[in-house]
Amino acid sequence: MVGERKETSAPKRWVVGITGASGSVYGIRLIQCLLGSGSDVHLVVTEAGWRVLKEELGWETAKRQAALSAHFAAPMAEGRLTLHPNADIGASIASGSFRVEGMIIAPCSMGTLASIAHGISDDLMTRAADVMLKEGRKLLIVPRETPLHAIHLENMLTLAKLGVKIIPAMPAFYYGPQSMDDMVDFMVGKVLDQLPLEHDLYRRWGDERHGN
Numbered sequence: 001m002v003g004e005r006k007e008t009s010a011p012k013r014w015v016v017g018i019t020g021a022s023g024s025v026y027g028i029r030l031i032q033c034l035l036g037s038g039s040d041v042h043l044v045v046t047e048a049g050w051r052v053l054k055e056e057l058g059w060e061t062a063k064r065q066a067a068l069s070a071h072f073a074a075p076m077a078e079g080r081l082t083l084h085p086n087a088d089i090g091a092s093i094a095s096g097s098f099r100v101e102g103m104i105i106a107p108c109s110m111g112t113l114a115s116i117a118h119g120i121s122d123d124l125m126t127r128a129a130d131v132m133l134k135e136g137r138k139l140l141i142v143p144r145e146t147p148l149h150a151i152h153l154e155n156m157l158t159l160a161k162l163g164v165k166i167i168p169a170m171p172a173f174y175y176g177p178q179s180m181d182d183m184v185d186f187m188v189g190k191v192l193d194q195l196p197l198e199h200d201l202y203r204r205w206g207d208e209r210h211g212n
Contacts (some may be wrong), residue, residue, distance in 0.1 A: 011041045015103035017125050020048020021144040023107035029188045044084045044124050086124045093128045102138025117155040144169040175203040
């Protein structure tokens with residue numbers, strides 16, 4: 001029947017963006033967690049983002065689809081992880097009619113943040129973020145820069161006023177991290193809290209089950 005609402009058990013879909021800011025491991029770990037939750041992921045990576053993946057994580061990015069498959073072979077084969085070229089402004093995630101729960105950019109460069117704050121959507125990354133804003137969907141940004149000058153801060157304030165969640169890459173120490181992985185998991189856990197998705201990536205304050 002036309003107009004009849006159909007219930008569906010389709011998995012949730014999230015867009016993940018990785019830019020050229022330091023901290024590409026945040027985006028990769030986030031993808032792992034989203035896939036582990038049963039969600040589908042649509043990924044877009046900027047040119048600078050691919051360079052950082054190579055320099056920070058040692059990814060061989062000459063063949064990008066193959067590089068991603070080397071780390072996420074099963075999800076890609078199953079169609080649960082989709083890579084979209086940043087130049088493909090006609091990709092599914094560039095349209096508001098393509099249903100997703102929201103978008104997380106981790107890490108987010110100040111250049112990408114500025115473009116989003118000022119409505120400049122000249123590639124897929126910024127267009128997808130603009131779609132989240134116009135459709136009233138979740139948009140979370142994990143900026144990674146220091147020190148911050150006034151323009152950085154003003155751009156963050158502009159986005160915060162629009163309802164964007166700003167989650168700076170600021171690992172905590174109260175829970176006693178023992179490794180770099182622990183610190184990455186803390187930040188990814190903070191992102192998952194805002195989606196919200198259940199996780200046990202870090203020990204929460206006051207959680208007696210973990211000895212606090």
